[in-house]
Every structure is written in C-alpha cells, then in structure tokens.
Amino acid sequence: MLFENLINNEMACKCGVNHSISIKEIIIGKGAINKLEMVISKLGFTDNFHIVADANTYKVAANQVERKFLERSYNFTSTVFEKKDLIADESALTRLLNEIDDETSCIIAVGSGTINDLSRYAAFKLNKPYLIIATAPSMDGYASSVSPLIINGFKRTYSAIAPIAIIGDTDILKNAPYEMITAGFGDMLGKYISLSDWKLGYYICNEYYCEAIVSIVEKALKLCIDQIEGLKRREDDAIENLMNGLVLSGLAMLMAGNSRPASGSEHHLAHFWEMRFISEGKKQILHGHKVGVASVLMAKRYNFLSMLDKIDVINYLSQATTVSEDDTKARIKEVYGSIANEVIQENAYMDYVKEINRKIVEEWASIKEIADKAPLSNVLKSILEAVEAPSSPEDINISGLLVDEGSKNCMYARNRYTVLRLFDQLGLIDFEC
Ligand SMILES: [Zn+2]
Ligand SMILES: [Zn+2]
Structure with missing residues (x-):
C-alpha cells in the first residue's frame, strides 16, 4: 500500500513537475524472496539472467536464487565478488561489465550498497534492466537511479537507471549484521x-x-x-x-x-x-x-x-x-x-x-x-x-x-x-x- 500510489504512476504535482517512477514492483516483507519467480515472469523475463553478489550475499541469498533457477532450468551466469571491503570503483566495474553477456535479459543484484551501485551502473551502460534483492536495510539507495562510484579516487554520482523491481525479504534483512541495520x-x-x-x-x-x-x-x-x-x-x-x-x-x-x-x-x-x-x-x-x-x-x-x-x-x-x-x-x-x-x-x-x-x-x-x-x-x-x-x-x-x-x-x-x-x-x- 505504501508504494502503490507512487510506482507505475505519473503524478501531475503542484510543484509543476510530472513525477514518474519507473520501478514496477516493490515487495518488502516476510518471505518476499519466494516471490522472485512471480516477479520475473510478471515483468516478462523468461530466461538468461545474470546474478551479481559478493561472498556474503551469495551465502545469505544469491545461492538460494541460483538453486531456484537450476530447478527451473533457467540459463544464468553469475559474478560473485570475493574481495572483502569491495568498493564501487573502476576495477570492480570493469570486471562486472565483462562478465555480463549479451544474452542477459535481466541483471539480478543480490546485496546492499556496493553491489547495488555497481549493478545499477552496469545495467545502465549495457542497456539492460536490473532488479535488486536487498540483503541489508543499510542505506537508502535501493530505489535510486544514480550510482555513487569512486573513479580516480573521487566519489561522484553518475547517471544510471532505477531497478525494475526491489525485493526485500525481512527474514534476510533482519539477519544482516546489526551494524548494517544501524547504518540504515x-x-x-x-x-x-x-x-x-x-x-x-x-x-x-x-x-x-x-x-x-x-x-x-x-x-x-x-x-x-x-x-x-x-x-x-x-x-x-x-x-x-x-x-x-x-x-x-x-x-x-x-x-x-x-x-x-x-x-x-x-x-x-x-x-x-x-x-x-x-x-x-x-x-x-x-x-x-x-x-x-x-x-x-x-x-x-x-x-x-x-x-x-x-x-x-x-x-x-x-x-x-x-x-x-x-x-x-x-x-x-x-x-x-x-x-x-x-x-x-x-x-x-x-x-x-x-x-x-x-x-x-x-x-x-x-x-x-x-x-x-x-x-x-x-x-x-x-x-x-x-x-x-x-x-x-x-x-x-x-x-x-x-x-x-x-x-x-x-x-x-x-x-x-x-x-x-x-x-x-x-x-x-x-x-x-
Ligand atoms: Zn512535486
Ligand atoms: Zn545516504
């Protein structure tokens, strides 16, 4: 209810701007990750996904997604960043851009800040939609259309695209390290x-x-x-x-x-x-x-x-x-x-x-x-x-x-x-x- 009036909608606002939000689905709540397949089919994707995660988010959610995709015989590829303290910089971005192949219909980012920033920018550069499965309530950039990236040591906000869907499963979110919860x-x-x-x-x-x-x-x-x-x-x-x-x-x-x-x-x-x-x-x-x-x-x-x-x-x-x-x-x-x-x-x-x-x-x-x-x-x-x-x-x-x-x-x-x-x-x- 919270989001329904805002997403998929164009609002003629008193400020003179027609606000529009391109996000099509936001599902937050207990067991939300189980609705992933429903969401992707509703959005019209049938095959060829690219999953993005880091070592932690792979353990807490991305491996579940891979298992489900295997059961369904979906084709998919994955990028799992093993590095601790991953930052959204040139090297991470280059790797991600190289690993997403042309066939990919939708990028599925599994993570929080950095994974989201990298995936959002890669999706924009490759002109592909992406959806995010949130793993921690740690920052407010899930719905954002810009990516803060560290290029040449300088943090700047780059144009990117908003996700097509956001999934936040409280069973996953509540088990995030407590410091990530207080960060949010x-x-x-x-x-x-x-x-x-x-x-x-x-x-x-x-x-x-x-x-x-x-x-x-x-x-x-x-x-x-x-x-x-x-x-x-x-x-x-x-x-x-x-x-x-x-x-x-x-x-x-x-x-x-x-x-x-x-x-x-x-x-x-x-x-x-x-x-x-x-x-x-x-x-x-x-x-x-x-x-x-x-x-x-x-x-x-x-x-x-x-x-x-x-x-x-x-x-x-x-x-x-x-x-x-x-x-x-x-x-x-x-x-x-x-x-x-x-x-x-x-x-x-x-x-x-x-x-x-x-x-x-x-x-x-x-x-x-x-x-x-x-x-x-x-x-x-x-x-x-x-x-x-x-x-x-x-x-x-x-x-x-x-x-x-x-x-x-x-x-x-x-x-x-x-x-x-x-x-x-x-x-x-x-x-x-
Ligand atoms: Zn307004
Ligand atoms: Zn912030």
Whole structure:
C-alpha cells in the first residue's frame, strides 16, 4: 500500500513537475524472496539472467536464487565478488561489465550498497534492466537511479537507471549484521539535515522545491524513528518499516530527479571522510554511520542559527571576508590534491555571493524557521545512541582534525547550497563543534 500510489504512476504535482517512477514492483516483507519467480515472469523475463553478489550475499541469498533457477532450468551466469571491503570503483566495474553477456535479459543484484551501485551502473551502460534483492536495510539507495562510484579516487554520482523491481525479504534483512541495520538508521536520520538544506536552497538560491516530495521523506523518516526498540530486537515489523522508509527515501530522489531531498551537507561531510579514508588506505566505515555522525554536527550548526536575529546576521555578513576565486581554487588544490581539478569543475566558486547575501538577510525569518525546526544535536545524538549506532566522530575513528578539515572543505565537492555554505558566507566556517 505504501508504494502503490507512487510506482507505475505519473503524478501531475503542484510543484509543476510530472513525477514518474519507473520501478514496477516493490515487495518488502516476510518471505518476499519466494516471490522472485512471480516477479520475473510478471515483468516478462523468461530466461538468461545474470546474478551479481559478493561472498556474503551469495551465502545469505544469491545461492538460494541460483538453486531456484537450476530447478527451473533457467540459463544464468553469475559474478560473485570475493574481495572483502569491495568498493564501487573502476576495477570492480570493469570486471562486472565483462562478465555480463549479451544474452542477459535481466541483471539480478543480490546485496546492499556496493553491489547495488555497481549493478545499477552496469545495467545502465549495457542497456539492460536490473532488479535488486536487498540483503541489508543499510542505506537508502535501493530505489535510486544514480550510482555513487569512486573513479580516480573521487566519489561522484553518475547517471544510471532505477531497478525494475526491489525485493526485500525481512527474514534476510533482519539477519544482516546489526551494524548494517544501524547504518540504515543513520542514513535516514540524515534526512533531518538534507530536508533543511534543501529548504535553505529554496529560500536563498530560488532552487526547485517540492512539498509532496518533502512529505514523502518526512514519512520515511518517521517510519524509521518509530522503530528504535524493535530494531534492537530485530523485530520483523521494525526491520520492515526501516526498509520501507529507506525505499521511500529512494523513491523521493527518483521523483526529484536527483538526490537533493535525501542528501545535503551531512552526506557531503560523510563523502569527504570516505574519500580521505580511501586515499589513506584505511578500512571503510559504513556509509550510514558516517552520515549519522555528520548529521549531529550539522544539527549543531542549525541550532546555532536558531539563536541569531536578523541584526546578528547583518553583522556577521559585514564582517565576513570574501574569498577570491583564485584563493578558493588554491584551497581546493591543497585539500583535494590529485582530484582538485574535478572538484573545481564541479564547483569552484560561487560568484553570486552578493546576491546570496542579500537573500540571506531578506529571508532571515524563513531561514530561522528552518533552523528552529531542525532537531537539537544532542537529541539526534541520543537517538543514535538509543539504537547503539556511532554518534560521535571518535566512535568511527574520525579525528578532530578531519572533522575540521571536512567541515571547511566538503561543500566544494558538490554544487549544492547547504548549511555549510551559509556558515561560510557568514564568516563562520571555523565554527567549532
Ligand atoms: Zn512535486
Ligand atoms: Zn545516504
């Protein structure tokens, strides 16, 4: 019921856009994997599948799929990534693209974040449909149509396609490592910040904004926030609702045509940390854990804004020094090293600073309202603690220095207005948490 009005449907929306979602089936619940054959036949596929998994997801679900396909005498091929800490980079992608043959009618991805990112991009490149069998409620990208890939050490979001179907079997999802469950929860908690950042963009940069999409993300967030006790006990309902929330959040991104509703400064900071960990060869931290921690830090900034009056803002703006384009580029080169040119291309300099400053003052009442509505950072922290998710940078081995460096520079990686850009303009980028 949750998804029926959204999928397979084109909605003429008040925002002026006709939102359409190309996903044809979403089945989440107990025993959902048993409906795979029904789904593929409903979608018109009869033979020739390519299964994508890693060593873990092969054990928990892909081997069941292979067994069923053998019983049915379906032809299929498989890619099983054996490597631990698989990342969606050039080498994994090249292997996958080589192993999917021309005959494949549908790619069946079995996994969570990385497997989904790789399969979605491969499906797009090869112009083939794909469906996902989720193995952990660990992130909100199941319904997404874009793939974050690490190419040349730089994490960027590439165009891809949405899955044709999503299957989330709670019997599988609830047995995912508990840290993956809390990661999904952390990713959802980030929506408090991403929605606030989007609204900032709307008021300050006249950015496109859609209330219907916002309310879907809010609904998704509520579904998850209500599950704290049940998640700890891995209850079916709690896991199902978390997964529903994560998929809904993905649908909201599809409706918006980009990740704006579900990814703001908290994601930019998390991505900055991730890239730094990759370049230093450190073991990766789950995406949702970084997002959860970064959300606490971003909430602190909103809480600070909430204390400012228009007169304070005018004072801050008048004292802030405008950094020249050359200085901005020099700073990006210093921080981003070999990938600096890509970052500069993405967004080197906002040359409409004066106009934005005017809007900040003009719209202060609305901006303050956004800040007033943002959750208190210590409340977010205690919600994370309640599910036993990491809640501070130390919990995930992020040093104070990296928090500081990321907070000052992560905004450059994406041309998107956020609370960090606002802090930069107010001369508060050195804000200490
Ligand atoms: Zn709309
Ligand atoms: Zn995320």
